[in-house]
Amino acid sequence: MNTLFIVLTLLIPIFLLLTKGRRSPKRVPPGSLGIPIVGHSLHLLRAMRANTAEKWLQQRIQKYGPISKLSLFGKPTVFIHGKYANKFVFTSDSSTLSNSQPQSVKELLGDRCLLELSGQDHKRVRDALGLFLKPESLKSYVGKMDEEVRMHIATHWEGKQEVKVLPLMKTLTFNIICALLFGIERGARREKLVDWFQEMIEGMWSIPINLPFTRYNRSLQASASIRNMMKHLIGEKRRELAKKGVNPHKDLISSMLSTRDENNREVIDENEIMDNVMLVMAAGHDTSSVLITFLVRILANDPSIYAAILKEQEQIAQSKQKGELLTWDDLAKMKYSWRAAQETLSMVSPIFGGFRKAVKDIEYDGYLIPKGWQIFWVTNMTHMDSSVFPESSKFDPARFNNQASIPPYCFIPFGGGPRICPGYEFARIETLITIHHLVTQFTWKLLADNFFKRDPMPVPTEGLPIQIMPKTNITS
Template identity: 40%
Template sequence: MMKLPSGEMGLPWIGETVEFYKAQRSNQLFDSFFQPRIKKHGNIFKTKLMGSPTVVVNGAAANKFFMSNEFKLVVSSWPTSSVELMGKNSIMEKQGDSHRCLRGIITSTLNVSGLTAMVPRMCSSIHNHLQKNWQDKEEISLYRSTKMLTFTIVLECLFGIGIEPETLFGVFERVLEGVLSPPVNIPGTKFGRAKKARSEIEKKLVGEIRRKREAMEGGRDEEDGLLLSKLVAALIRGEITEDEVVDNVVLLVFAAHDTTSYAITMTFKMLANHPDSYSLLLKEHEDIAKNKRPGEALTFEDVKKMEYTWQVARETMRLNPPIFGSFRKATTDIEFEGFTIPRGWKVLWTTYGTHYDETYFPDPMSFNPSRFADPIQSYAFIPFGGGPRLCAGYQLAKLNILVLVHYVVTRYNWSLVYPDERILMDPLPFPSKGMPIKISPKSHHN
């Protein structure tokens, strides 16, 4: 006899979807959806979300079990609308060998030599962005600004794509709005608008990919170590298709810019509310800046010295995870901790299940970056997921956060306009007012 976890399945078909969405919109998923159910049923409970019976699992052991059994017991399972908009040929949908092949190409761009080459490029993208958008301003929207910047960095520093970021930014934003909406493809619906925007992006990218291919085949373009060249080289060798190149560019631009810009914005919010942490962080960056000539770019070695800054960023992502978790689908009946999860059911692991648990993080609701000075239990801190599906761009996100923090804190005095600004979600978290900050240039800076 199968023993299912306890929990409520809610209304027929709808299940507990309405409560889930309501909690999500107000960024109260932990307080008003997960926590009351964990209290009542324990760390593993069943529910019904978006038409699927779902088992929610919490804790480092559960995270490790489900993340490391990817492709064996579970497969990634995103809502139809997400798959349609990100692309069926993206790494998020691929299994087994084709997943490994694509992932290998992506991670080879983000190895040590790739990252070393990327730092000066990133410095110049950030420098240009600040000059263009912060110069002579007294107040800016930090969230809007970092979204535009992370978007630019992905296009320029990761892919080496020469399209003006401004022309694509709004189109990508329209696609994102439809990612978790009902997949109804008629004009005027969120999904309809998103599909239209998606085909606009596709046209531009296909043009870019074909130009690149022609240049590489004609010997006019060197393989420059950037991701677009690597994907096109694999395309020329016949290892992947043009659709796979397009879908993975689209997916990575999304994955990289939205979550990273939220992490950066919240890092500044935390620093503003914790002046002691801010003075420690500032000292770290002033020491690095002291050894630079005016206008000299940072190096990968400089970034490695930003240890405390990375503790601050991780503690920020622990308290404000950019994603709440991720859905998997059981490909077979799974026995776990005395329960059976039937084949075909969804499994949802959550970041809150460990990030807010005092077993892993004593006094979990307080901001304490130095807890990351010691090793953290594996699979307890999971803002980037884990296992074979660990976020492929996580090294890029890390660089992006550290380098931008460096330029802002060494060049500007800044303060939050609304220290208690609310965070909302749709479908990802964002500050309700765009996190405006007041800025003034520091008199002497590199």
């Protein structure tokens, strides 16, 4: 009993110190901030891993209404949802909301990446990324991406009876990123990078307590290793660009190094290049691999969708000479395939949600969001809202036949407005080229159940193992 008394005597002042100042101002949204530091983080992460996070949030809505407070990843947070909430998040300027990610994301990716920048800094870096990622620039990379996909299929699919789709799609998208965005050739350096990257990505959404043997600690170490490699790579690119005749836009790093202002000064410094390389690596790797994986899952479950995509892709394949690479014009003909991909994104968004930070006290929906608090929004809250998308649980690519009919700020897998992801077109090209080769070369069936969890990206059971059967009438 004396030992318990001593422990409580020591802990109570610490608890009071941690909770000092946590009393909510008047008129803040209803809800509880929970216990210090941890708050509701473990509840959310546990629900995500059980694929019940949207249900968990719906229960909050039923209990507290459309806006409520909680604590996530060490910060007081306000959860908002719906199309007006999405518009508020994506259109508010930097005097109202700033980009702000959980501490774990900030530490791993860096505080100068696009997710953390606001105002003119955000525009400056976004414009520099956009020079490489805009459709006009990406047209010339379609053939190179097609080559990467063909090489991947020849290495990992041909001659196999069973494959696990998600790990292979992660391998594919990482190789595409290394080749097209960073100019890293196949070999030991790329293999080291992928190992470190997988270690880093596991701690993206975690409680930021840096203790040995924790997921967060391992991720920080992996991030430091990647940064060291990227620093050397940036130096190599800089030396290459000093030579005459080198293409300044042959990869993303070279393009950012070559971007100059009217006084011929670099627009982005080395730290910003490094942080945004880390961001592009994380965003481009996981989002595209998840989209392609779940589209493969849909095609296994719905023969009519598979048949419609196959018909479209076979027409394109039959118009090509054997071995001829796909072109930008070919991608423009893949309209139904992309609508099916959009519907996949609607039902299983790779990005669960995101955060902003209140720059000042904000009046929103009759409540006060205090300065410095996080604002948390969730992608699927409008995607699966039947008042926005009728029969939202039914897989129906036709709902994207007329893009103008979709209410603004309701379909947001890539964000919206001025905050839309600059890598949107890159992901579209990756997805369409990959699906073209898969459906024209293979049929498949699932070998595991349809369950998936979020960690924090959607992860299907056992990585989605499938049995594959090659086709014999391949024309491309």
